[in-house]
Amino acid sequence: MTTKPEQRGEATWRGSFDRSADRPISLLVLISSALLSYKRGSNISSSPQAREKQRIMDHAADAHRTDLMTITRHVLNEQTKHAESRGDFTILLSHIVLGCKFVCSAVNKAGLAKLIGLAGETNVQGEEQKKLDVLSHEVFVNALISSGRTCILVSEEDEEATFVDPALRGKYCVVFDPLDGSSNIDCGVSIGTIFGIYMVKDKNEVTINNVLQPGKNMLAAGYCMYGSSCTLVLSTGNGVNGFTLDPSLGEFILTHPNIKIPKKGKIYSVNEGNAKNWDGPTAKFVEKCKFPKDGSSPKSLRYIGSMVADVHRTLLYGGIFLYPADKKSPNGKLRVLYEVFPMSFLMEQAGGQAFTGKQRALDLVPTKIHQRSPIFLGSYDDVEEIKALYAAEESHA
Numbered sequence: 001m002t003t004k005p006e007q008r009g010e011a012t013w014r015g016s017f018d019r020s021a022d023r024p025i026s027l028l029v030l031i032s033s034a035l036l037s038y039k040r041g042s043n044i045s046s047s048p049q050a051r052e053k054q055r056i057m058d059h060a061a062d063a064h065r066t067d068l069m070t071i072t073r074h075v076l077n078e079q080t081k082h083a084e085s086r087g088d089f090t091i092l093l094s095h096i097v098l099g100c101k102f103v104c105s106a107v108n109k110a111g112l113a114k115l116i117g118l119a120g121e122t123n124v125q126g127e128e129q130k131k132l133d134v135l136s137h138e139v140f141v142n143a144l145i146s147s148g149r150t151c152i153l154v155s156e157e158d159e160e161a162t163f164v165d166p167a168l169r170g171k172y173c174v175v176f177d178p179l180d181g182s183s184n185i186d187c188g189v190s191i192g193t194i195f196g197i198y199m200v201k202d203k204n205e206v207t208i209n210n211v212l213q214p215g216k217n218m219l220a221a222g223y224c225m226y227g228s229s230c231t232l233v234l235s236t237g238n239g240v241n242g243f244t245l246d247p248s249l250g251e252f253i254l255t256h257p258n259i260k261i262p263k264k265g266k267i268y269s270v271n272e273g274n275a276k277n278w279d280g281p282t283a284k285f286v287e288k289c290k291f292p293k294d295g296s297s298p299k300s301l302r303y304i305g306s307m308v309a310d311v312h313r314t315l316l317y318g319g320i321f322l323y324p325a326d327k328k329s330p331n332g333k334l335r336v337l338y339e340v341f342p343m344s345f346l347m348e349q350a351g352g353q354a355f356t357g358k359q360r361a362l363d364l365v366p367t368k369i370h371q372r373s374p375i376f377l378g379s380y381d382d383v384e385e386i387k388a389l390y391a392a393e394e395s396h397a
């Protein structure tokens with residue numbers, strides 16, 4: 001008979017995740033098991049009986065390690081909720097996960113392998129491509145095509161959409177930014193991959209219109225952040241879950257179950273260097289963050305300049321991330337399909353909001369694959385405030 005860790009008197013931490021069938025064992029448990037084994041190991045006993053007892057105990061700790069909620073197990077669990085599912089989506093996600101692991105490994109080795117540097121080409125936005133951008137793009141295109149489950153791919157690094165060869169075609173369209181925040185590569189600051197998944201409307205008539213759908217039609221979205229740890233945050237439309245790559249296992253383990261963004265935050269995140277060109281509502285909002293008139297404390301400013309990292313912090317700590325329109329960039333900077341939509345999808349799934357300055361971000365219908373949009377996303381109450389400022393401006397117009 002197996003006993004639960006708590007029955008054996010071992011420390012457990014399960015966060016707010018409490019599904020009776022599948023409870024994750026957190027990294028903390030792994031670390032405490034490891035520390036326990038280390039302590040046991042350092043207290044070497046000379047008696048053979050004591051050593052044998054020690055050996056059995058260490059195996060028990062190892063057996064414990066195998067009861068992990070890996071991302072594959074999580075997605076398979078989700079799949080069982082859809083009787084009609086044939087596992088195609090699970091296969092697609094496993095290929096995305098593979099791409100993330102590959103890019104994570106390349107990012108970690110970048111300084112050593114001299115991968116950093118300009119590839120000598122410019123991308124659609126006229127930005128110089130880094131070698132890692134090129135590599136990440138190729139990794140994801142290969143991983144997605146070889147899944148046999150995709151039909152259209154849109155990457156930030158490719159001006160044109162990729163239409164998968166009919167022989168390898170599946171029913172999903174994937175939009176992605178293979179390496180977002182690339183200006184942060186050279187200084188080792190967190191960067192990431194962002195992705196969104198649509199279902200093709202008609203597999204026999206595959207046109208670009210399949211990816212020019214509003215964000216609310218996405219089936220799933222997520223990002224992988226290559227930072228102090230490698231974290232993959234995913235929503236398949238049923239809440240948001242975060243997984244951390246355990247490098248010793250090569251597996252993403254559920255470490256942030258059922259992420260909910262705080263209703264109101266204490267942080268705002270924006271490139272204030274653009275302030276002189278902001279519109280009225282954005283300027284008023286940031287002024288309110290710094291000099292609140294209702295007696296509340298000013299908000300803190302945090303801005304990394306990598307969307308994945310700024311959004312990840314916003315999701316976990318609450319607050320608002322904004323990349324507004326300004327006089328120089330009337331449509332903002334961030335791209336609708338593979339930046340604004342996936343992040344807005346995650347925010348809504350976590351209980352927050354995402355607004356473009358005119359409408360709910362996920363209601364936007366893009367007309368071009370590399371279209372940009374202003375974006376305000378984060379805690380519900382904070383986004384309500386910016387919405388009220390735009391509504392007030394509209395009513396005075």
Ligand code: FDP
Pocket residue numbers: 180181182183184271305306307308310333334335339
């Ligand atoms: P980057 O240009 O470094 O690739 O859209 C890309 C992005 O980074 C986002 O990740 C980030 O949020 C934003 O641009 C930063 O833009 P600014 O440098 O204008 O603040």
